[in-house]
Amino acid sequence: MPKAVYVHIPFCEQICHYCDFNKVFLKGQPVDEYLEACEREMNELVRRFPTKQIDTIYIGGGTPSALSALQLEKLLGDLVDVFQPKGEFTIELNPGNADEEKLSVIKDAGVNRLSIGVQAFQKDLLEKIGRTHEEKDIYETINNARKYGLDNISIDLMFGLPHQTLEMFAETLRKALELEVPHFSAYSLKIEEKTVFHQLFRKGKLQLPREDEEVAMYDLLIDTLTSNGFHQYEISNFGKVGFESKHNLTYWNNDEYYGIGAGAHGYVYGQRYANAGPIKKYITSVTETGLGMFDQHQVTEQEKIEEEMFLGLRKLEGVSISRFEERFGKSPMDIFAKEIEHLRLQGLLTVEGGRISLSRNGLFLANEVFEKFLL
Known part of the structure; x- marks a missing residue:
């Protein structure tokens, strides 16, 4: 919601x-x-x-x-x-x-x-x-x-x-x-x-x-x-x-939000959408349908898991293992065991206090870390 x-x-x-x-x-x-x-x-x-x-x-x-x-x-x-x-x-x-x-x-x-x-x-x-x-x-x-x-x-x-x-x-x-x-x-x-x-x-x-x-x-x-x-x-x-x-x-936190206006993106009821970008196209779409959407995608369970990891890792506090388990019924430590251990040994991730987070070195190579969590 x-x-x-x-x-x-x-x-x-x-x-x-x-x-x-x-x-x-x-x-x-x-x-x-x-x-x-x-x-x-x-x-x-x-x-x-x-x-x-x-x-x-x-x-x-x-x-x-x-x-x-x-x-x-x-x-x-x-x-x-x-x-x-x-x-x-x-x-x-x-x-x-x-x-x-x-x-x-x-x-x-x-x-x-x-x-x-x-x-x-x-x-x-x-x-x-x-x-x-x-x-x-x-x-x-x-x-x-x-x-x-x-x-x-x-x-x-x-x-x-x-x-x-x-x-x-x-x-x-x-x-x-x-x-x-x-x-x-x-x-x-x-x-x-x-x-x-x-x-x-x-x-x-x-x-x-x-x-x-x-x-x-x-x-x-x-x-x-x-x-x-x-x-x-x-x-x-x-x-x-x-x-x-x-x-x-x-x-x-990978929570849902409304996106309004030309080119805006939103996430509602498990669906990600993008609005038409050109101004006149957006206005026409809203006039005809009430919405500006031109692209809609129901997010799969796998995509939600990926997003939970690479979006959550942007935060310095990282990904909460317990929150992940509540959302998906399984631990990220099980799904991504090899990836997490490899990145931890490289000094790019830390696992402590019930959280998985980027290390100081990981901040500088964040995109490379995120790629590891695409299933």
Whole structure:
């Protein structure tokens, strides 16, 4: 039964060079019609796949803060009406495009957590990755948010960027800590298809840090944040105690959630689904059927077992053996005995306290570890 809601807002005023999420330029798009479709989809999902209570809502993109204040008011009002949220309620913002009017709307609707796409502090680096904000916009957005009592703030950072050095990343971490926010998400750059960076990479025109430099940046990230009182609770996420992202934990705990909007993914009643990505196709689908789904898949028992392992291992606390047994009637130590022992001997996994989790070395080779649990 779904416990969370993800809403995708695919509109952007500027397309970042690394982004492969479903997005389009805002100008000329049928935004109001899109929001009406989202409202209809919300209601239809709840009708077909009822739930008892929604614990978290997350509005991502794209750039949700690219919406006007009136459009935000419409979207947030619909979410409150349909889902009656009582827990964590997050919206993504870009520095510089969430003015006080929008922040007032956000606060009044009951949003209680912000995720701000900072990525870096250096002007040249921001320009190289296609970001349009400046360092001053970061401080202004956070200061304005705090005026409205929006103190539960997470910021996104990136490392392994073109021309980024270890010293530059150290400066980014120092400035990020000075913001005194309670949560950080920090991701290494991945070159994804259909992005500007992918085109440049294919042409040999993208100067990236060496692998050992990227590893050093991740090492620095872990050491710097943990020594400053942040708890690393997932491969890329660090929070003060009590400020972990409850919504993202829904994914890593392999729990169900509604996905709303163009290109959104959801997991309801044992079924994973993906919505149509093109805006007009999504709107047409919702108009005709009430839902935006174009791909649906009933998850098999084997797939659920695999997902329980590789999603759970993203968390630093790892996979609970007792929870696994409750869900599947057997122990992961029996199903994956050879794999777990092999990875343990390699120093990539630990098994203690009723949990299977990545070691410090395992964090750096996580994808290789996850592959071992695909049956």
